[in-house]
Amino acid sequence: MVDQYIAQLVEYGLRTGLVDEADKIYVTNRVLEILHKSDYDAPEAVEEAPLETILANLLDWAVAQGLLEDNVTDRDLFDTKLMGALTPAPSVVRAKFAALYKEQGAKAATDWYYKFSQDTDYIRRYRICKDLKWVSETPWGELDITVNLSKPEKDPKAIAAAKLAPQSGYPKCLLCRENEGYAGRGNHPARQNHRILPVVINNQEWGFQYSPYVYYNEHCIVFNSQHTPMKIERATFRKLLDFVKQFPHYFVGSNADLPIVGGSILSHDHFQGGHYTFAMAKAPMEREFVFPGFEDVESGIVRWPMSVVRLRSVDDERLVELADHILTAWRGYTDEAAFVFAQTDGEPHNTITPIARKNGDKYELDLVLRNNITTEEHPLGVYHPHAKLHHIKKENIGLIEVMGLAVLPARLKGEMEALEKAILAGADLRADETLAKHADWVEEFLPRHPEMNADNLHAIVQEEIGHVFGQVLEDAGVYKCTDEGREAFERFLRTVQ
16 A cells, blocks of 8 residues: 555645646656555555545655554654655745735735745644634633644653653754754754745844744744844834834834843844734824824823734834833833833843834834832732733743733643533542642632523633733733833833933
8 A cells, every 4th residue: 555655645645736647757766766666556546635545645655664663753754754755945945035025915925925934834734733723702802812732842762762862953053044944853843844035134134934833824933044133223113113124015124132131032133023903002192192203103001901002103123123112111111110020130031023114105113011020929920920820821931922912731632621510510629639730720710600601601611711811911021001001101201312
C-alpha cells in the first residue's frame, strides 16, 4: 500500500497547485528518497484522501521500517520533510505573491498565501480545528476565548532526547529567516515547508509569514530580517503604519518590550497582525482628549479594561509624531498616588503595546499603556493577572490578550471536563488535588446560576471563564475604569508635550 500512499501525496500536491504537472516525476522521486525506497510501482488508480490520513499512513509505514521513532517529535520532523518535497522554492512563492499583489491587490495576494500556508501543512488545519473557541459576553463586549490544543505535547522520551541533543545557535530563534527550509531537530521544529515573503517597512527589510498556531483569522507574523531585540520606539509606529499601508485589510501590532508585559519572544523584533477585528477595535472612545499642537488628530481614552489611548487621522505621519510624544512622556512618568513608577532601582517599568489599523480613510493607532512593576503582594506583576485568577490564566498578557482574545492553557480542557462532572455529582472540589484551585471560583459563581443543570452547565462554565478573562484584563490595566482611575489617566495625558 505504500506506493498508493506516495501517489496520494503527489496527487494532493497536484490538486492543490503545490506541484506542477511537469514536476510530478521529480517530486515522486524526492518522496521516494525521503522514504529510502529505490523502487516504485505507480498505481493505475489513485484514491483521494485527506492529507492528515495520507501523512499518517506514510508515517506508520516509516515507523515500521525503522526510519523514525514513533513519537510526536519524530513524526512531525518526518512529515514536514515529506511536505517539503511538495513545496515550491521561495523564489517561486515570492513571484506568485508579487504578481497577485500587482494584478489583483493585497487581499487577493494574502488570500492565496494563507491557503498556500495551509496546503503545505505549515499550518496544520487538522490540529487547529481541535482548539476550543467560544465568545463570552462581558461588560467590555464579546471577548474571544480560546484553549490552545493545536500545539502537540511532547512525550517524556522526546523531552529527554531534546535536552540531550546538541545545542545549536542556528537558527538563533524560531523567528529568524534562516528557519525557511530548515530540517529541524529534536529541540527545534522542521521548516522545509515554510516560505517567507519579504516586505519593506521604514526602509528596512522585514519578513512576512503566518503563525503555524493561528489564534484568529490569518494570524500573521512580521519580523525583522536581523535577529535584533524587541524595542518600542518612534520607528515602531512608522513600521506598523507602513505595513497597514501595504495591507489595509490587516491590523498589525507589537508586544511590549519589557518582561512580564511583553511577549514570549523578546529577543527578536517582530509584530503580529491579521484579518480580524478584536473586541478592543470595536470599543468606542469614552473620553475625547485634545493634545496641544495636535488638534487635527482625533484622540481619546478607549472604553476598555486596559489603559488605551486611541489616535485617528488621515495623515499617518501625524500619528507617528504624536505617538512618539506619548511614548516619551510615558517612559519617564511617575505618579505615586496612582502607583505608577517609571523605574525602581534603575529598572524601567513603563512601555507601550501599540496596534495599527486602517478604519475607512483614516489610520488608527491604539497605544496601550503598560507597567511591569512587582511587589511582595504581586511578585508576578501588579498589572498582571492577580493570584486569585491564576487557576485560569497565569501567563503574561501579550498583544493578543490585550485586544480581547484569551489564549488559555491546554490543561483547562481536561480540568473543566472534570470540574463539570464534580459539580453535577456534588463532589468536594477541595478534596481533589487538580480541582481544588478552582473551588473558590466555583463557590463564587454557582449562586448566580440557580438554573444550572446538566444541560446548561458547560455553557455556564464557559461564560464564567469569559468573565475571569475580563477580570484578567482589568488587573492588567494600569488605570482602573473608575472616576479616580480616569482622572489619573488624564493627569498623565496632560503631561504629554
